[in-house]
Amino acid sequence: MSDVVLETRGLVKHFKTRAGAVRAVDGVDLQLRRGETLGVVGESGCGKSTLAKLLVGLEKPSGGEIRVRGDNMARLRGSSLRRARRNIQMVMQDPYTSLNPRMTVGDIIGEPYDIHPDAVPQHGKQRAVQELLDLVGLNPDHINRYPHQFSGGQRQRIGIARALALRPEIIVCDEPVSALDVSIQAQVINLLEGLQRRLGLSYVFIAHDLSVVRHISDRVAVMYLGKIVEYGNQVAIYDQPTHPYTQALLSAVPVPDPRLRGRRDHIMLSGDVPSPADPPSGCRFRTRCWKAQPGCAEHEPLLQIRERSPHPSACHFAEIRDVMRRF
Amino acid sequence: MSDLNAVTTAEAPATDAGKPRGLAGDAWLDLRSRKVFWIAAALVVVVLLMAAWPSLFTSADPGDCLLARKNAGASGGAIFGYDFQGCDVYAKTVYGARDSVVVAIAATLIAGVIGLFVGLAAGYAGGWIDALLSRFIDVMLGVPFLLGAIVLAKRLSSDPESNGVVAVILTLGVLGWTAAARVMRSAVISAKNQDYVAAARMLGAGPGRLMFRHILPNSISPFIVVLTILLGVNIAGEATLSYLGVGLKGDAVSWGLAIAETGPYARTAAAPLVWPSVFLAATVLAFIMLGDAVRDAFDPKLR
Structure with a gap:
């Protein structure tokens, strides 16, 4: 199947502690297709966030593999790994702690371009950042403001713009709306859906709010204690x-x-x-x-x-x- | 739309879209509106001027002492009177600023460099490096300050020709970095675990960028405050060591020396003891207030 953009096979993450190994993620097989949203639900401590960190490379798997468009991430090195990483970005949970308070919005959204200079569009970083601000529904003139000058929903839009900067195909959303007011949640969800349609993105959408996941997901995986216990399309999980x-x-x-x-x-x-x-x-x-x-x-x-x-x-x-x- | 633009330009008058106003620029805008900052800065500037060009403040020579004027009252240029040796108290106090300030700044710089390096290394690396450095800090803190300082200063100033400045700087610097290092370490640890650091790491940022773009700017302000307070502490420390006879000596003129020399005569003539003490206290206070104001200005969360 060529339209599978992200796949995990037997993904395992064990954290070693004095009490023994904590099996945060213990054998997870997932498939994400192009343009599709995969919801991952489960209660606190079931390994959802560890799964997200594994997918974006913030944690190293203890076993199993992550394949992005068929390439096993564990086998890639150097520049090919950097290129593969660019393809999978993350929107974090808390918009109040995920933006560096000492950097302007322009610097925050432009940072991906500083780290990957070859990803800067031809018309320059500044223009690119302003386009991204416009894309997520913020005023492009606010490029010199600091995060504390924005509301929670606006900050989450900044986080989304940062995730979009490198033009990834896959975005992992780790509880992207759980820190927001309900009224703002809907706006951010609608923004994510609109971006998916316009840019052909694939989402891994992690949440504990079942109704939010139902609204946005094509497929849903239910996690319990590091394992997926049920997997199916939205109708299968919610109605049957x-x-x-x-x-x-x-x-x-x-x-x-x-x-x-x-x-x-x-x-x-x-x-x-x-x-x-x-x-x-x-x-x-x-x-x-x-x-x-x-x-x-x-x-x-x-x-x-x-x-x-x-x-x-x-x-x-x-x-x-x-x-x-x-x- | 035009309203929003108006607000933006009103808040950032000095910037074009292409030049984001930096952290320092923001802090400066904030500092300008603080009274405490201006008072503290004025005091610090006066003391620094005194240290650099004492002749701006007095035409008298602090070494020009006449026993005939012993403990005499104020007269002419000697607005604070004369001490037990007949020296001009005002002139001695003005000239005393230089060694006090030089010693404090140099010792604080040494302590700051050691503290910054140790704190950053321990906080960023973690693991066994952190354990090793933290235990080393504990050992340093276990040394009683006065005992350590007396032993070290005596050892370093064995040369009878020297006036003891270098010895006191090294003593205060080597013994004073622990608090700064601890504060730096804990600030680095809390900054390192922030989500925005994880976000940068996810983008592929290297250790240099993580350290200097994300962790350091978010952990440096408590360190700066500790250093500013340390400036005051070091001025007092120099005075203590000089009073105990292991600090400045010979031709050196400092507030600590003046306090030490005139202390025994305080009951017959208080002014020679009081004035250097007032200058000492005011300078220490000025540095601490300055540190506080700067900390507030650099912390966007307090705005």
């Missing part, structure tokens, strides 16, 4: 979830209509997420799962299409249960 964890997550999405409140399928999970330094044997979700059988502790369920799950699901007892159904 088969993994108990996905069902529990979806049942926790707030209902906007107060008259329907409390009448929906509610699944309460007991206990906390187990420590990733010492994950449960077999199925990692079994300690909190109402379907767990003794066999779940011995046989690890693989992420695959099952008898009652038309899309890949990592549960021995995968079965469709529409928790989002309206009564």
Whole structure:
């Protein structure tokens, strides 16, 4: 398949600590196609942000491979690695800490060009930066302002402009709107969607907000304790979830209509997420799962299409249960 | 649109679109509106002028002492009177600024260079380099300052011909860098873990760019404040060492020496003790206020 721009195979990241290895990401296979958005959801500590850092090269994988347009990043060296890195950029979570407060907006957005001088467009860095500001909906005349002179939503636009400077094909968005007001979230999401259409970008969109992910994603991967437990297109995950964890997550999405409140399928999970330094044997979700059988502790369920799950699901007892159904 | 442009130009009057106003320019704009800065700067300028050209302030010679004038009151040019040896207190105080300021600045520079290097290295490298350097700082802090300074200054100023300036500079510099290094180290560690550093690293920035473009500008201001305070501390330190007899000596004239010499006679004539002390305190205060104002100006988060 030639239109796969990003692919991971058996991606693993273990952090060594005194208590043993923390398995933040433990065997993740993903595929991202051109112009597509892949949503990654899961609760705090499931390895979403580590996955994002691995994808953009901020962390080195302990195992597995990351392929950008077929090239294995781990095999690339020197200038070819730099070129491949340019192709995959990131929008960070917190717009208040991801911009250097001592640099002007022009310097921040122009920094990619300082680091990669061969990427500067012919009409010069200054013009390029102003075009980027215009592209993300900011006033190009504000090039000499400092980040503290902007609001949260505007700062996130600056972060997006920086990510776009090197004309990447892939952008990893690590919780890009979770630090923003709800009203601003919609603006930034719409900006990201517009940019995707205009520039043909592919997104890996990491979030814990399920409704935001539903809005923007073509495909969704649900993560739990460093592994993907369910993977499918938007309809499959939201309307026909088969993994108990996905069902529990979806049942926790707030209902906007107060008259329907409390009448929906509610699944309460007991206990906390187990420590990733010492994950449960077999199925990692079994300690909190109402379907767990003794066999779940011995046989690890693989992420695959099952008898009652038309899309890949990592549960021995995968079965469709529409928790989002309206009564 | 035109409104927005108007706001931009009003805020940045001195810049074209092509020349972003730098951090220093911004800080200067901010400093100009602070009273404390002007008071402190005026005091510092006066002291520096005194140190560079004492003859601008007095025509008297501090070495021109007549026992006949012992502890005499103010008269003519000697507005502070005369000390127990009959020397002009005003002239001695003015001339004393030079050695005090030279010693303080040179010692602070030495401490600053060592502190900056050690702090940056420990904070940026982390791991065993950090552990080693941090324990070394702990060892240095374990040395009682006065004991260390007396031993070191005595050792360094064994030459009876010298006036002790170099010995005092080295002593204060070598013993004074620890606080600055610690502050630098912790500031570097907190700056290094910021998201914008990760963002630059992701873009492929090398260690030099990370260090000097991102980490250093965001961690230098507490270090500058510590150094400015250290200037004051070193002026006081020189006075202490001189008072104890291991500092400046011979033909040197300094506030510390003057305080040491006139201390025993303070009950019969207070002025020869009070005036150098006032100059000393005012100078220390001026440097500390200046450091504070500069810190505030360089911190965009406080604006």
